[in-house]
Amino acid sequence: MLVRREVGRRLAEYYAQSADAVVGSTGVASIGLSSLWGEWHWKHVDQKLYDSQKGQWLTPVELFKPYYSNVLANFVSGTLSSIELSESQSVDLVELGGGRGTNAHLILNHLQFTRPDLYERLSYTIIDSSPSLSELQKNTLGSSAHAERIFYQHxxxxxxxxxxxxxxxxxxxxxxxxxxxxxxxxxxxxxxVRNGKIDQAEVHPVVGSENEVNQTEEVFVPLSDDLLKSVLLAAPSYKRVPISWIPTVACGVLRHLPRERPNARLLLADFDWLPPPDRLQVEDNNWHRRSVWASGEPIVTSMDDVDHECYLQAPPCCDILFPTNFAKLAAFVQNSWTNPRMEVKVEKQADFLQTFGPTEVDRTRSWLTSYSPLLHDFGNCSVLTIAPT
Structure with a gap:
């Protein structure tokens, strides 16, 4: 089995859990960020939120509502501002992985207020693979003022x-x-990559003693997978590290999109760096890998905040998080999207927020120190956009 399919199986298991066990909520409409005294005050509030909520993760959308989503709405509005629409033409807004549905609600709120002309043409589709999150999104948005504009796709x-x-x-x-x-x-x-030849990793059952029944390990075999071949052909920079993780699914989706929607714009925001796993939290200090460490190694963490060095040794329902090399991903996109009117751009999330939401950033600044969690937190995140030049 290809490694991506084993990782996909494990992630599907994780996201099949209760939605509250995956994405947390602050429980309030908005945190009074401007009333904070500074960075230390924000860190105290942030820690209390994590200690009190059920979900494993609190995203920028949830922590910084509505300001973060308002900035995204400004990007949507700006990237569509140059289009001349016919009277009957509609505009499609699509979110891949909709979380709790909070972002969809807030973006539509902001566009309805700031761009009613655009709002009246909009349909909003949330595409998700998690049945529990999809159900939560429907429950969250089904009674909202935007319900008739929102569609769900599994x-x-x-x-x-x-x-x-x-x-x-x-x-x-x-x-x-x-x-x-x-x-x-x-x-x-x-x-x-060894001696000019490329091998792909697969997950095979361990052949050995009885106590190794049902165990698996990584095995490298000559490259044969068509998707992986096509990604490496379009972005040779992925081959410059002896052993590395390759975001084949992300690349495959990004290559697919312009074929279906030649007029698509894109915004991807994610982690460009992740800390190493916490060895102090590992059960029994068992750090004997059954997979080879590679560049772009993920964090594998369980619901009780125990990190695992190897995804093959992790118990069921662990989250697997990969950092994204945005420069390499942008190179792949530039070689895959052929529309010369579109610009592929990578920037730190703070710079993106300043460009598309200076007013929103100012609304989150401390009255005492001007510190803004919206701007200064999540410093390990970048944004990739594809928009008209």
């Missing part, structure tokens, strides 16, 4: 990348696709 992006499923119906409609903290949870492959 799609496995691994199948989209491999060509066995479509992402969107073909259309020339102007389309904006948003994906927040999605790249880190998409299945990856692993390759080894």
């Amino acid at each position: 799609t496995d992006l691994l199948e989209v990348a491999e060509g066995s499923a479509s992402l969107l119906s073909p259309s020339d409609n102007p389309t904006v696709v948003i994906a927040l903290e999605l790249l880190d949870n998409l299945p990856h492959d692993k390759i080894r």
Whole structure:
């Protein structure tokens, strides 16, 4: 079995849990960020939120509502501002991985207030592979003022990348696709480059004594997978490290999108760096890997905050988070999207927020020190956009 399919199986298991066990909520409409005294005060509030909520993760959308989503809405509005629409033409807004549905609600709120002309043309589709999150999104948004504009689609992006499923119906409609903290949870492959030859990693059963029954390990075999071949051909920089993780599913989806939506714009925000696993939290201090360490190694963590060095040794229902090399991903996109009117841009999330939401940033600044959690927290995140030049 290819590594990406084993990772995909484990992530599907994780996201099949209760939605509250995956994405947390602050429980309030908005945190009074401007009333904070400074960075130390924010860190205290942030820690209390994590200690009190049920979900494993609190995203920028949830922590910084509505300001973070308002900035995204400004990007949507700005990237569509140059389009001349006919009276009957609609605009499609698509979110890959919709979380709790909070972002969809807030973006539509902001566009309804700031761009009613655009809002009246909008449809909003949330594409998710998690049945529990999809159900939560429907419950959250079904009674909102935007309910008639929101559609839900259950799609496995691994199948989209491999060509066995479509992402969107073909259309020339102007389309904006948003994906927040999605790249880190998409299945990856692993390759080894040795003596000019490329091997792909597969997961095989361990052959040995009785106490190793049902165990698995990584085995490298000559490269044969078509998707992996196509990604390495389009982005040779992925081959410059002896052993590395390759975001094949992300690349496969990104290659698929312009074929279905030639007028698509794109915004991807995610982690560009992740800390190493915490050895002090590992049960029994058992650090004997059954997989080879590679560049772009993920964090593998369980629901009780125990880190695991190797995804093959982790128990069921662990999250697997990969950092994204945005420079390499941008190089792949530039070689895959052929529309000369579109610019591929990578910037730190703080710079993106300043560009598209200076007013929103100012609304989150401390009255005492001008510190803004919206701007200064999540410093290990970057944003990739594809928008008109």
